[in-house]
Amino acid sequence: MGTVPTSEAAAALELDEVRDAKKSRFRLPPKDPDVNRWGPGFVVKLILMALVNAFGAYVIFVSFTKDSWGIFAAMLALVLFADWVYFSGRTIPLKYILPGLAFLLVFQIYTIFYTVYVSFTNYGDGHNSTKSAAISALLMQNENRVPDSATYPLKVIQDGGELGFAVYEDGEVLIGTPDNPLHVEPNAVASDGQITEVPGWEILTMNQMVQQQQEVFSVRVPVSDDVNEGAIRTSDGSTGYVARSSLEWDPDAGTMTNIDTGVVYTDNGRGQFESSDGQTLSVGWRVGIGFENYTKAFGDSKFSGYFYQVLWWTFAQSLLSVALTFLLGLFLAITFDKKIRGQKIYRTLMILPYAIPGFISALIFAGMFNRSYGFINQVLLGGAQIPWLQDPWLAKFAILFVNLWLGFPYMFLIATGALQSVPEDVTEAAKIDGASAWRQWRSIKMPLVLIATAPLLISSFAFNFNNFTLIYMLTGGGPSFGNPSVPLGHTDILITMVYKMSGIDGGATKDFGLASALSILIFVIVGTISAIAFRQTRKLEEMM
Structure with missing residues (x-):
């Protein structure tokens, strides 16, 4: 027969069991075997996460430049969360479900919410963009050459996929692009009234201009920051002229005026400029219209x-x-x-x-x-x-x-x-x-x-x-x-x-x-x- 433990021994044994239970309660979960171990698995994970971060950084940068703050915030949060999940030893379950959750967020939830948002707007023909883009489009579409305006020697310049103009005027070379008005380029070289070199830009030859003549003829370079002063246009790739719109935008009053007829167009609250007699300009912008699209069907x-x-x-x-x-x-x-x-x-x-x-x-x-x-x-x-x-x-x-x-x-x-x-x-x-x-x-x-x-x-x-x-x-x-x-x-x-x-x-x-x-x-x-x-x-x- 075995010995029967005394009350003191039993109490000590019970105390040891309680201590072991407390230790097991506060024991940390097992760490991810990849973490802090430069094995093949960790290296592969590091490469994959570098690619994920590179793609995320690209999306974040593009959304920032396009003022898409919703996409910017969502992608930033998703990249940071992914880095925490895959480089932490305490998130092993999330490592398996995060890819599915990410794809669900991007391809399902975002799509549904964006569709709901669009359904409450007038997005469609004539209402495709923002108000500032609509103003620019209206001014551009109604441009005509200024009567008796001068003709300037011009070269079409290119930097990557961006086209612009270099104009020779009064002994100076001015360059500009559709997004950057004309400004003096002191380091440009001109000889006998012809521009021969523009630092940082490639001067297109006649053959190069012929290959992309549609793009060249559609380029308009603003004369200054004031949109009403017009823009430089070209019809042959070698000379330029000032074209000015028949519409004039007044940012203080928020009105668009036809300088030929004197008709004033104001924002009608539905994404268009409208005159007092109900006439509207052809280009509008996207605004919210409530449940109008839903009621239209019925x-x-x-x-x-x-x-x-x-x-x-x-x-x-x-x-x-x-x-x-x-x-x-x-x-x-x-x-x-x-x-x-x-x-x-x-x-x-x-x-x-x-x-x-x-x-x-x-x-x-x-x-x-x-x-x-x-x-x-x-x-x-x-x-x-x-x-x-x-x-x-x-x-x-x-x-x-x-x-x-x-x-x-x-x-x-x-x-x-x-x-x-x-x-x-x-x-x-x-x-x-x-x-x-x-x-x-x-x-x-x-x-x-x-x-x-x-x-x-x-x-x-x-x-x-x-x-x-x-x-x-x-x-x-x-x-x-x-x-x-x-x-x-x-x-x-x-x-x-x-x-x-x-x-x-x-x-x-x-x-x-x-x-x-x-x-x-x-x-x-x-x-x-x-x-x-x-x-x-x-x-x-x-x-x-």
Whole structure:
């Protein structure tokens, strides 16, 4: 038998255990094995972080020069945080999740917030920049040569990608660029009234000017800091003249005056200069306009009618596409669920349309549906002239048909997997209880299949709600509604409407504010429907 510890020994032992527990409580976590150890891993990390810091410094510098203070602050904080995480021995978990968080911040959160910001502005044609840039553009666009102005010997100079002028006047050489007004260059060399050397600049030859003549002829070098004094322009690359705008900017009064007509234009608070009789100058600037872009979609009589047509068709094609592809895929899954000869071959053939890129299939079907020489009209229908893509209803049918072809293999795969996951003992028990095949399907198999496929059906709805590729490649949104001021068609959905409103495809108008508002609207619609659908899916699981 062992000895029984005395009360004093037991107390000492308990005291030692308490001390050990306290020490373990305050023990520092294990340090990163890379830190303070010049092994290969630390060297590689040092090189990678140097590249990250170099890229971050470049973005910080550019955002600082462009007065983009939000990007400046976010990038500075992100770089400093990354350095702390990867050079600290106490942040091991963050080292694994920081890259994902950074990409989420840059490509998701920033994009969403910027889209929301643009949706509350008039950003678009005539309102692309700041007020100061708009003033400069107006003065430049209305420039004309000053009558009876002198002609100056001139050389086009270049430093890197920056062009400027060197002008000879009264025995002095003056140089300047679009961002730096004319000023005397004392070290320049001139001979017989011709400039031969400008320190730090390259004087372009005639061949060099011909290669970039469009850029040369568009250069305007301000005469002084006063924008109303005009600028030096050239039409041949060897002589210059003073051009002055017919508009005069008064920074104290904040007005723009046409010196030929005397009309005064003032800031109307909506990003434009406007006269007392309602005339506006062509170039404006970006300002906030509140919820105007959101109300325009619903309240503008010229726009709202087409918007509602596009909205209902977006819902209709999304719901019908999901329903049709799921029903066909489920039917084929049930058909090939039984053991039949060549089952694997049939299943492989079923998923072939899914293996072909969607945009290629859409382009092929666009050719097949061609009215004059398409395969469907010429071969299958014996030379018929059916306007598949020119008639509104036939074009919608064509979209649903092609989407059915592209989507049923995916539904066939998920339905096959759901059917094979149904427990056999459940169906066997139902057979023993005397349930018919239909009863087994309605009460057992179908609910289980819906539980397994419901999240995928919701994601399929979201995909078809934004199925830009199919619409753009097959019909381009056409046929048109017939209103040239609203570049929309009968098969446009909200996402193609956003694309056309943005004017990226070379459309007549660019309205980024309205396009951003519609993007937010799509996000809200899809998010709301998905949330409701997922909640109903959970209720179905609870019932089972």
